[in-house]
Amino acid sequence: MTEPLKSPPKKNPQLRTSAPTLPPTMRSRAAMGLTAAAAEGRFMLQVCADCGTVLYPARDACSRCLSTDLHWQEVSPKGRLLAETTVRTSTNLYFRERAPWRTGTVQLDVGPVIICHVHGDVERNGRVVLWNRLDRAGQGVLIAMPEQPTPNMEDDPQLRAMTSDPKHRRVLIADARSENAAAIARALKKAGAGQVFIGEAEAWRPNPMRAVLEDIPGVQILPLDVTDTRSVAELAGEIGGKVDILINNARFLRPGGALSRGDTVFAQQEMEVNYLGLMRLAQAFGPGMCARTADGVNSAVAWVNILSAHALVSLPELGGFSASQAAALSLSQSLRAEFRASGLRVMNVFIGPTEDDWHQPLPPPKVPPEALARDLVAGLQAGLEDVYCGDVARDLIERFRAGAKVLEREMTTGQG
Amino acid sequence: MNARQSYEGVALVAPASTEYRRYSIETAHWWIATALRQALDVAGLRPADLDGLSLASFTLFPDSAVGLTQHLGLCPRWLDHIPMGGAAGIVALRRAARAVQAGDASIVACVAGDTNQIDSFRQLLSSFSRFATDAAYPYGYGGPNANFALLTDRYMQECGATREDFGRICVSQRQNALKSPRAVMKKPLSMEQYLAARPIADPIALFDCVMPCAGAEAFLVMPVEEAERRNLPYATIAGAIERHNAHAEDPIQLRGGWTMDIDELYAQAGCGPADIDLLQTYDDYPVISMMQIEDLGFCAKGEAPRFVREHDLTTTGDFPHNTSGGQLSGGQAGAAGGFIGLVEAIRQVTGTAGGTQVAGARRAMVSGFGMINYDRGLCTGAAILEGAGA
Amino acid sequence: MSTLSELTARLATGAVQVVDLTHTLDPDFPVIVLPPEFGQCAPFRIEEISAYDHRGPAWKWNNISMGEHTGTHFDAPSHWISGRDVPNGAVDEIDPAMLVGPVVVIDCSEGTAGNDDFELTPQIILDWEARHGLIPAGSWVLMRTDWSKRSGAAYLNMKDDGPHSPGPTPEAIRLLVHEREIRGFGTECIGTDAGQGAHYTPPYPAHFTLHGAGRYGLQCLRNLDLLPPTGAVLIAPPLKIKGGTGSPLRVLALVEN
Secondary structure, three states, X not given: OOOOOOOOOOOOOOOOOOOOOOOOOOOOOOOHHHHHHHHOOOOEEEEXXXXXXXXXXXXXXXXXXXXXXXXXXXXXXXXXXXXXXXXXOOOOHHHHHHOOEEEXXXXXXXXXXEEEEEOOOXXXXXXXXXXXXXXXXXXXXEEEEEOOOOOOHHHOHHHHOOOOOOOOOOEEEOOOOOOOHHHHHHHHHHOOOOOEEEEEOOOOOOOOOHHHHXXXXXXXXXXXXXXXXXXXXXXXXXXHHHOXXXXXOOOOXXXXXXXXXXXXXXXXXXXXXXXXXXXXXXXXXXXXXHHOOOOHHHOOOEEEEEEEHHHOOOOHHHHHXXXXXXXXXXXXXXXXXXXXXXXXXXXXXEEOOXXXXXXXXXXXXXXXXXXXXXXXXXXXXXXXXXXXXXXXXXXXXXXXXXXXXHHHHHHHOOOO | OOOOOOXXXXXXXXXXXXXXXXXOOOOHHXXXXXXXXXXXXXXXXOHHHOOEEEEEOOOOOOOOHHHHHHHHOOOOOEEEEOOOHHHXXXXXXXXXXXXXXXXXXXXXXXXXXXXXXXXXXXXXXXXOOHHHHHHOOOOOOOHHHHHHHHHHHHHHHHHOOOHHHHHHHHHHXXXXXXXXXXXXXXXXXXXXXXXXXOEEEOOEEHHHOOOEOEEEEEEEEEEHHHHHHOOOOOEEEEEEEEEEOOOOOOOOOOOOOHHHHHHHHHHHHOOOHHHOOEEEOOXXXXXXXXXXXXXXOOOOOOOHHHHHHHOOOOOOOOOOEOOOOHHHHHOEOHHHHHOHHHHHHHHHHOOOOHHHOOOOOOEEEEEEEEEEOOOOEEEEEEEEEEEOOO | OOHHHHHHHHHHHOOEEEEXXXXXXXXXXXXXXXXXXXXXXXXXXXXXXXXXXXXXXXXXXXXXXXXXXXXXXXXXHHHOHHHOOXXXXXXXXXXXXXXXXXXXXXXXXXXXXXXXXXXXXXXXXXXXXXXXXOOOOOOEEEEEOOXXXXXXXXXXXXXXXXXXXXXXXXXXXXXXXXXXXOOEEXXXXXXXXXXXXXXXXXXXXXXXXXXXXXXXXXXXXXXXXXXXOOOEEEEOOOOOOOOOOEEEOOOEEEEEO
């Protein structure tokens, strides 16, 4: 059983904050199939289309039949731990600082032999199930887990190093006026988060959500307007050093594309909030968070964007809004590169229509705030990069992968 | 399958070893040149007399064997580069011998050497192989220590080996090393010290691991007549084998490619395990030496722990093993680690081993093992050398 | 001594004072809030271009953005549908002579102290005139409420049924525009109309009546308590925006001591 993680003591202001280090980043192109699967929390390995052999490590040709027709597929993650070691010294700084580190050799029931991380609760030579997770370098790695859940298993230091678990971490939610702010705050507190800060723009305007938010213990409402550079910089100056997870839920949405609107006023506001708002938050909070990714139990760990799945393909009825979401998605990819050296993870939660005023005329299914909050927190706990929340978002990504052009035509001919 | 042809008429001469240094500011080029010069001096040759070169090195980047010919002023008509680490010596020997037999070259220098600058071992590891980069280093980055820890863990479970059993190999090699002028390790090692050592990657502790260092090894391959004309003591090759990526279906490497070819090796040499006077195994970790003792036919699979308990592995013992101290006490100078046992074996069967000389050593077996590509070593090789003896 | 020389001399001695009636342009200053399906007035925003740094080594400057009706601002006739066809109804077309003129101040601060929805009625105007004389034609009329001493939520004072702030009744504004022929009407609140002005007939009577008659509006004024009821001069030139319906501006008053 894993020792339960304790809430960290107050930080000693006389000590230097540890500089971030990373596990090895280099991978072959083929091996990054594991990373792509880990970004969504899926366990996939290469399978030979010709002879069915499950292959590992990733390669470019089947080691049984020389076929080059290899595909990443979901296969059984179960196996047995054949051998193990505890690495106590490494020339790699990341592991050197985190030693001892348990690794082992697992033989999967489907064949391959896999050197992997080993969770502390796995018994010697025991049955295991492999989880595919992103490590702090943002690359997919496999960790052997006990077949049955064990108490506090999420607190295992090796597993926690791969996830964005909110337990004991301090979170900033950008927009207190959003319908989802309260549900997200509650789900975070339930998951053991420390302080939850919630930003509120235009305090001079009534916020019908305020009372509900103030009722959640441990929640603090602070002024933050993502369209105002000075406001963002001021809040970062005040609490930037204790934001471990930032959830950007600010969004501006109005119906219409280019012609149906006839002006760029709403489009500008969409870009101000959805795109430039993200950039302002990143410029103000990003550097501080990147500097604190090795800061112990409540190290900075994740940056969350809530994006419309129409960032992937435009919904013409919300054409202007979709464009701003595409811009935000593109910027989130840039942030992944800019945060890379620190190990700070960018998680995008893609949603379809939500239960709110602006989607009221759209037919169900819609994502209720509680479902969004649940998937968001689960994504943090699994350390994901991409979460598709709700039926519409999952449907869209599936169709997007099957054929982006076909999906585009379906959307633009009203068959979406 | 064609019958293996003999290596008769080929002489191995001029075993040369540089000193080994823990860290060096010199380059691989410098170390290789030093060993090559030493071998040529022993043989009374000038660089221009060489017409074949076989090279093994990890740290020559961006140069390869070709670049080195210009750098060192050599003009070979036969050139080889052997990126096979711990098996490089045996593989170089086999290819050079065939080149000499075929007349493609008359005097081949086989050289292996690497430098070890601060941080160069880490850099070498980080670009060692694609599978290691993709699927081994991200898991704790223990390097070969972690790989061999896993093999050792499984071997202990399967074969009942204890830490003391591995300790016997390390402690006796240290005894041998104390008689060798070149070994890096100069202090005696007791079983108590071995068992109390700092853990590195369980169950492997400090004295189970080789120490990366800088150094080079060389020997020359020439026709027997040439060696005799120059009055050089020489060894001959009674047999030699190599094998790559054997037993890929074994989930963990508990046996090596030797098992596929060992019978042919003895048949080619016309002898059996009992006729071997001394054994030089590739010893980056003691578990691998045990595996070789088994796979080369000195005992059954799983019996090596008992075997090392029942035999004295020192130069004066009943089973002299890694007589110069091996890599565990001598240090591992990169690719030279694949040469150190072979060069020492040439000395032994030519009676030139000095303080580590095994009395009456006429027939030596040398074994190589190399290239942890992912979870196991891929290259294995072995040779039986014969000489006039001490 | 010419009139202007005399003025500058008195300005120099302080016999004539310059009073600033302007709020600082600040991103936190409230702007009017319309139902969300309508376009909204952009709040004031400021982005640094450089500050003696790698973006520009020897100089500091900012880009600013805002709506025409952000902060202390001027409403031109073309701001409202009733004034869309008024000649010279855009800020760039207004006769510059209209931008400097006499101003009277009707003090409603006592009434607004206890009533957020205080209305300026014809009777209040007539009572004021009984004390100070008839409002001269061509005057700016400013409604003093001390609303500018509020800030944040209390300034906008938004409730579930919309904002609550003082303003003129339709009758009062018609009296000022049609009978007194004023130049324009100014308030300390976010609009020339009361917060609940949508519920009058016509809705937003100040906007409708003023601009329909080619008159001007001033909003978000402050320091009205420093002005005399009569006798001051107002300087209120909006930015010369092509076709502009209004503009943030610096509003100054000259007051004789």
